[in-house]
Amino acid sequence: MKEYIKNIVGESLREEVDVNKEWSRLASSIMEKSKSSSLKREKKKVFLRTVSYAAAMFIGVVLSFSVLYIAEKKQSDIIGTYKLVTDKGEKSYLQLPDGTNVWLNSCTTIEYAHDYGKENRDIHLNGEAYFEVAKNKELPFIVKTSGGIDVKAVGTAFNVSAYSEDARLITTLFSGKVIVQPTLTKQQILLEPNQVAVYYKSRNKIEIVPYDKRIFAQWRGGALSFDMMYLEDITKLLERNYNVVFRYENQRIKKLKFSGSFRNSEDLSEILRVIKTNTSISYKVVKDTIIIK
Numbered sequence: 001m002k003e004y005i006k007n008i009v010g011e012s013l014r015e016e017v018d019v020n021k022e023w024s025r026l027a028s029s030i031m032e033k034s035k036s037s038s039l040k041r042e043k044k045k046v047f048l049r050t051v052s053y054a055a056a057m058f059i060g061v062v063l064s065f066s067v068l069y070i071a072e073k074k075q076s077d078i079i080g081t082y083k084l085v086t087d088k089g090e091k092s093y094l095q096l097p098d099g100t101n102v103w104l105n106s107c108t109t110i111e112y113a114h115d116y117g118k119e120n121r122d123i124h125l126n127g128e129a130y131f132e133v134a135k136n137k138e139l140p141f142i143v144k145t146s147g148g149i150d151v152k153a154v155g156t157a158f159n160v161s162a163y164s165e166d167a168r169l170i171t172t173l174f175s176g177k178v179i180v181q182p183t184l185t186k187q188q189i190l191l192e193p194n195q196v197a198v199y200y201k202s203r204n205k206i207e208i209v210p211y212d213k214r215i216f217a218q219w220r221g222g223a224l225s226f227d228m229m230y231l232e233d234i235t236k237l238l239e240r241n242y243n244v245v246f247r248y249e250n251q252r253i254k255k256l257k258f259s260g261s262f263r264n265s266e267d268l269s270e271i272l273r274v275i276k277t278n279t280s281i282s283y284k285v286v287k288d289t290i291i292i293k
Contacts (some may be wrong), residue, residue: 079211083111086127088243091219099134100141106240107163124196128161130220133176145169149199149206152179158191159217166236169199172217182206214261222264224271231256231279235292242268245289253281253292 022244084104086092092104097203098117104110107128113120121139126146133141135155143151145162149170156176160168171180173191180197185206189197194211215227224241226234232254235246248254256279262271272283272290282293 016241029128036175070113081111083109085109085287096123096134098136098139101132103130105161107131115223125160125162126164128163128219130157130159130217132157132233147199148183148201148204149197150181150183152181153177159220161217163236166233167201169201170216171197171199172211173197180206219264224262224264224266226261227259228257228261230254231258231275231281231292234258234275238268238271243288244268246292247291250293256281 010290053216084092084094086104086106086108088106090106094102094104094110096102096112096116098121100121102110102123105128108125108129110127110129111121111124116122117139119227120137121136121141122144123142124144124146129143131141131143131153131260133153133156137154141153141156141159143153143160144244145151145160146164147162147166149162149169149171151158151160151171153176156178157174158176158178159172159174160170161172171178171191173193173195175193178191180199181187183203187206191204191208193195196209196211196216197206199206212227214225218225224237226237232248238244239246258275258279260274260278262274275281276283284291284293
């Protein structure tokens with residue numbers, strides 16, 4: 001076919017053009033266009049590969065910076081928090097940067113930020129502590145508990161008992177005023193001196209009762225007082241103060257009630273003897289474990 005077309009063109013244009021030359025030029029032009037098209041396709045592939053690599057590198061860099069930011073933030077959170085912990089049978093005292101005095105009962109943890117006193121005066125509490133708060137009307141002093149209440153004060157003396165395992169959270173006010181606020185309801189209770197706010201976790205309910213020095217916040221004075229308390233709650237207090245563990249063989253015994261007052265310095269064996277006499281329980285001691293029968 002190619003030869004046939006070439007012969008026709010040759011016969012008609014023999015005297016005007018060089019057919020062989022023109023045919024070669026036509027074939028060359030077709031080849032050049034083919035090469036150009038292949039080159040463009042190749043350039044397109046290279047471009048797409050380059051864009052893909054660049055996008056992958058960009059995503060990698062963004063992820064790297066994100067991970068680095070999260071890691072640095074976690075590290076700064078750790079570095080930026082101060083924590084004080086007391087063990088079983090241990091009590092401690094701390095003065096905060098603003099001059100607020102804090103006494104910690106056994107098995108208590110408090111935390112506060114490194115910039116405490118500048119933008120806030122928030123304290124996180126798990127356990128029991130007594131506070132004498134330095135006055136600062138611009139920055140209220142707020143105790144945030146793990147159990148479900150916030151206690152807000154300005155210049156005040158008060159006690160908060162908020163162990164995470166306890167069924168009740170107790171705020172006792174001695175001077176000034178505090179606002180007790182359950183975190184679930186946002187209800188606010190204003191306490192006056194010699195009043196006690198008792199928050200019941202299971203019922204999400206708060207009550208105000210009069211202060212009784214035989215019952216509330218006596219640990220600072222070295223006393224242990226029980227007023228018709230369940231034996232289960234009494235043994236929790238004894239565990240914290242004497243670094244022991246109580247185990248019940250009969251679970252119903254936990255709901256026995258007992259009233260009594262002791263000194264913190266009282267020997268545990270004497271306290272157990274008195275409780276046994278008044279409740280008819282029996283017990284045995286195995287190393288640091290007291291088994292109630």
